[in-house]
Amino acid sequence: MTLLNFLLDGTRVMFRGGKAYWLWLLALATIVVLGGYAYGIQLGDGLVVTGMSDQVSWGFYIANFAFLVGIAAAAVLLVIPAYVFNRRDIKAVVLIGEGLAVAAVVGAMLFVIVDLGRPDRLLHMIPGIGRFNFPDSLLAWDVVVLNGYLALNLAIPLYVHFCHYRGQEPVFKAYFPFVVLAMFWAISIHTVTAFLFSANAARPFWHVALLGPRFIATAFVSGPALIILLLQLLRRTTRYPVAQSVIDTLSIVMTFALQISLFFVGVELFTDFYNETSHAASLRYLYFGLEGHNALQPYIWGALAMNLVAVVILMIHPLRRRLLNVACVLAFVGIWIEKGIGFVVPGFIPTPLGEVFEYTPSGVELAVSAGIWAVVALLFTLLAKASIAISTGEVRAERSPGPAQITSA
Amino acid sequence: MSKAADTARTEQGIDQYRRRFLGRLAGTVAAGATAGPAWGGATLADAMGSFFQKHYQQMTRDEVTDALRRIERKAERRYGVKIRCTEAPAPDDVRFGYALNISKCQGYRDCVSACVRENNLGRDSQVQYIRVLEMDRDTQEVESADHYYDPATVPVEGKYYLPVQCMQCDNPPCVKACPVDATWMDPDGIVVIDYDWCIGCRYCMTACPYWARHFNWSAPLLDAQEINPETNYLGNRPRPAGVVEKCHFCTQRTRAGRQPACQEACPTGARIFGNLLDPDSEIRYVLENKKVFRLKEELGTEPKFWYFTD
Incomplete structure (x- = not known):
């Protein structure tokens, strides 16, 4: 009974708020509806309404998928210091990180689903009903790890919140094993996503061992960048106490990760271009263009510039203190381009038969993608709203013994 | 044209x-x-x-x-x-293979148009299972090939022609990639697709090193007069929208003892198709007596499609 009340109270508080809060929800809902409408067009006419082709058979959807898996994985950066190193300040906000992980994983899954030619056959994946090519197919692996990660990031916060709701302390022994599992799982989701690409010997641009490390490194840039911005936003708009030390720790992690990411970019450029082989064609296309085609050139150089400016800001203490948010926005967008469209699309250019055929996302693709990003934002907003209400004691089970301290997990 | x-x-x-x-x-x-x-x-x-x-x-x-x-x-x-x-199951004791004589191929693309008609390929999408590359005489590098040369003027001096289609790899990366087992290798060595099972994720297209797989971005358009009414389940039946398709060595013909449409259409006799298990077959003669090569052998895909010269 208490569980039911907990879920009902939690849901109710998601839709309780001031004018600004409702405007925000309404704006997001509008974008979701528009995205749904665009997806309706795609369902009716087929994927022909996208900019994809037999030559470039994955585009904006899969680019956003790869990026969002990284955001989801980065929640581990809060989980590890909170639970393993017992940082009380971080423990206070770790549930927000897990909420972000849930929203990002759902978004990643939606990006895969909208990319399917036959979403009506999704059940073909379910073991028992369908046929699941596990462990051969890396896509099958991705389905397993993403669903597992979603389950973990729903179950752990649900348990902790439920305890807070009843005014009890969560039993450390009960949830800690799952927390440890979730840490390894976080790294695994992004590694498997990298393997999804690097497994393809047919695509030399992706078929490199550096891909896994690069994915993790860039995830630890884009993830903290987003979390830093979100935590500051929550600090300003709610009564949620976010210690400055949390933001300082995340910005240090982000600095290291961005330095490593840029180093990896350099390593790749050197290896491919010092003695340039035909395997470097995709990288040449990306940075310099091939046969007069260079649609991605301004984006990748822009991304590189943004990441460089961000790393300079982050590395110089006075600058970091004053311009942290600028660095976060720059790095977030820079990584989004670099490991999104700048990573997925060049894998297909030139084709394995040497044809250079470019790709531009269509209006429908952009609208559907905006819709999914709005779903992510909406989901995060609602989860954060409920989480904060429960953690601050605003929502409590009746007859619960006094307000729990929110600093205790 | x-x-x-x-x-x-x-x-x-x-x-x-x-x-x-x-x-x-x-x-x-x-x-x-x-x-x-x-x-x-x-x-x-x-x-x-x-x-x-x-x-x-x-x-x-x-x-x-x-x-x-x-x-x-x-x-x-x-x-x-x-x-x-029809169902057209794989016959016993047969392993199909293909060999193509690039000394003879003149780039007419008759194989391409025969394939389009035989296999009910979407006419609006202009999907083609065979892509003939116009190659510079001095290289095997596909990067410099012309995909859209004018067949009216072939053969062009200083060029040779390299038709590429599904290699029916013995170690097919596409089969490994498919998350739902919608594509597999039949006992006669042909990699087939269950068009009614494919979820359209296109991961197989990403995995294929020969660009042999094609997607139905919309429901394929066919002209009633031009439809080939003799079809089979895993082969040339009209495909639904949103699924992947590719060359299947004309299962509707070859599993009934006939030659594939591209082989029959070739005016120069460049194409040799047959049973690799039959020691008296022409394909076995080619493999045993000619200097053959395969595309991208370094990838370990073990194609059952060879090229050779006179």
Whole structure:
């Protein structure tokens, strides 16, 4: 009974708020509806309404998928210091990180689903009903790890919140094993996503061992960048106490990760271009263009510039203190381009038969993608709203013994 | 064929499609009023039957028969043509292989057009299972190949022609990639696709090093007069939208003891197709007596498609 009340109270508080809060929800809902409408067009006419082709058979959807898996994985950066190193300040906000992980994983899954030619056959994946090519197919692996990660990031916060709701302390022994599992799982989701690409010997641009490390490194840039911005936003708009030390720790992690990411970019450029082989064609296309085609050139150089400016800001203490948010926005967008469209699309250019055929996302693709990003934002907003209400004691089970301290997990 | 003629034909196709669509719309409305339910142009029973259809390898005999009849009904509804769809299982003691003599190939692309007709390839999408590359005489590097050369002027001095299609790899990366087992290698060595099982994720297209796989970005458009009515389940039957397809060595022909359409159409005799297990076959003669090579052998895909020169 208490569980039911907990879920009902939690849901109710998601839709309780001031004018600004409702405007925000309404704006997001509008974008979701528009995205749904665009997806309706795609369902009716087929994927022909996208900019994809037999030559470039994955585009904006899969680019956003790869990026969002990284955001989801980065929640581990809060989980590890909170639970393993017992940082009380971080423990206070770790549930927000897990909420972000849930929203990002759902978004990643939606990006895969909208990319399917036959979403009506999704059940073909379910073991028992369908046929699941596990462990051969890396896509099958991705389905397993993403669903597992979603389950973990729903179950752990649900348990902790439920305890807070009843005014009890969560039993450390009960949830800690799952927390440890979730840490390894976080790294695994992004590694498997990298393997999804690097497994393809047919695509030399992706078929490199550096891909896994690069994915993790860039995830630890884009993830903290987003979390830093979100935590500051929550600090300003709610009564949620976010210690400055949390933001300082995340910005240090982000600095290291961005330095490593840029180093990896350099390593790749050197290896491919010092003695340039035909395997470097995709990288040449990306940075310099091939046969007069260079649609991605301004984006990748822009991304590189943004990441460089961000790393300079982050590395110089006075600058970091004053311009942290600028660095976060720059790095977030820079990584989004670099490991999104700048990573997925060049894998297909030139084709394995040497044809250079470019790709531009269509209006429908952009609208559907905006819709999914709005779903992510909406989901995060609602989860954060409920989480904060429960953690601050605003929502409590009746007859619960006094307000729990929110600093205790 | 010139580009203008191509465009003209496509436009004509779309126009016919529009007319047929409007006609069908009227028919559906009429049928809905009198005959019974309609669901996406199919009867509710057919729509349900398709939705709950099992993986090809898991269907019982009766279920396969039902599926084949559904395919025939769907083709009649969509294109107004009565087709015959059979099962065409792989024959025993056969392993198909292909060898192509690049000294003889002149780049006419007769194989391409024969394949398009034989395998009911979408005419609007201009999907082609075979891509003939016009190569510079001094290199095997595909990066410099011309994919869109004019076949009216071939052969061009200083060029040679390299037709590429599905290599029916013995170690197919596409099969490994598929998350739902919708594609597999049959006992005769042909990599086939269950078009009714494919979820359209296109990971196989990403995995293929030969660009052999193609996607139905929309429902393929076929001209009623040009449909090849002799079809099979895993081969040349009209494909639904949103699924992947590719060359299947003309299973509807080769599993009945005939040669593939591209082999028959080749005016220069450059194509040798046959049973690798038969020591007296022509393909075995080529493999044993000619200097053969395969594309991208370093990838370990073990193609069953060889090239050779005189």
